[in-house]
Amino acid sequence: MVPLNWYMWLGAVVFSVGMFGFLTRRNVIIMFLSIELMLNGVNISLVALSHYMQDLRGQVLTLFIIAVAAAEAAIGLAIVIAMFRNRQTVHVDEIKEMKG
Amino acid sequence: MVEAFFIYFALMVVFCSVMVVSRKNPVHSVLWMLVMFFHVAGLYLMLNAEFLAATQIIVYAGAILVLFLFVIMLLNLKEEIATEHSVGGWPGGLALAVSFLLFALLAFTGFTVKASGKWSIQEVSRLTHTKALGKVLYTEYLFPFEVASVILLVAIVGAVVLAKKKLKS
Numbered sequence: 029m030v031p032l033n034w035y036m037w038l039g040a041v042v043f044s045v046g047m048f049g050f051l052t053r054r055n056v057i058i059m060f061l062s063i064e065l066m067l068n069g070v071n072i073s074l075v076a077l078s079h080y081m082q083d084l085r086g087q088v089l090t091l092f093i094i095a096v097a098a099a100e101a102a103i104g105l106a107i108v109i110a111m112f113r114n115r116q117t118v119h120v121d122e123i124k125e126m127k128g
Numbered sequence: 129m130v131e132a133f134f135i136y137f138a139l140m141v142v143f144c145s146v147m148v149v150s151r152k153n154p155v156h157s158v159l160w161m162l163v164m165f166f167h168v169a170g171l172y173l174m175l176n177a178e179f180l181a182a183t184q185i186i187v188y189a190g191a192i193l194v195l196f197l198f199v200i201m202l203l204n205l206k207e208e209i210a211t212e213h214s215v216g217g218w219p220g221g222l223a224l225a226v227s228f229l230l231f232a233l234l235a236f237t238g239f240t241v242k243a244s245g246k247w248s249i250q251e252v253s254r255l256t257h258t259k260a261l262g263k264v265l266y267t268e269y270l271f272p273f274e275v276a277s278v279i280l281l282v283a284i285v286g287a288v289v290l291a292k293k294k295l296k297s
Binding site: 121 | 202
């Protein structure tokens with residue numbers, strides 16, 4: 029039997045890798061992929077906790093997270109397309125219209 | 129034996145995650161993400177969550193990643209591969225991520241929970257996982273389920289509104 033904290037560690041590692049990618053990459057699409065990585069790290073922890081607590085609530089929450097991730101990807105990528113159409117770039121450090 | 133499977137899946141998930149954030153070409157990142165999703169689905173199978181494993185593959189790998197690939201192919205990639213791939217302040221991001229990781233690793237050392245719920249492995253496998261999940265989802269979580277459908281509707285309408293060209297009036 030794999031101990032619960034191995035799963036929690038794995039979730040934390042995936043979340044940190046996603047956090048690193050979100051904070052450091054210039055490309056908006058890779059930043060969205062990093063958000064998906066972070067959500068997956070949390071999902072791993074939730075499913076593991078739900079299995080070890082013998083309670084299905086964590087898995088229901090994971091289903092909702094997957095639904096919200098799909099909605100977020102659709103909206104986010106639509107924003108990327110609109111941004112690329114107006115600015116011809118997907119680099120976040122070149123988008124600074126709102127900076128005073 | 130189970131530990132060996134877990135270690136294989138965990139190492140592959142971590143390796144693929146690092147590849148996702150480190151590749152220059154976004155298409156390569158998306159393809160590494162695909163491998164990573166399949167291994168996460170394998171972990172869900174190890175945790176007796178068959179329905180979630182199927183959902184992971186169908187929704188994440190089948191729908192979300194295809195959407196990402198479509199958008200990447202709509203954009204211009206040539207310039208992206210030639211330029212610097214991280215922002216100037218990347219050591220700060222690395223420090224923040226590493227400190228969060230150390231915090232989480234220390235926090236989860238020796239972390240255990242009590243098996244207190246009523247959905248034991250025997251109970252779930254007697255009903256089958258999909259049915260058990262449906263029972264919880266459509267009774268206890270009916271209202272959040274409806275809210276999720278509204279969120280998806282908002283996403284559909286919002287994506288169309290944001291991505292379509294302005295009409296010339």
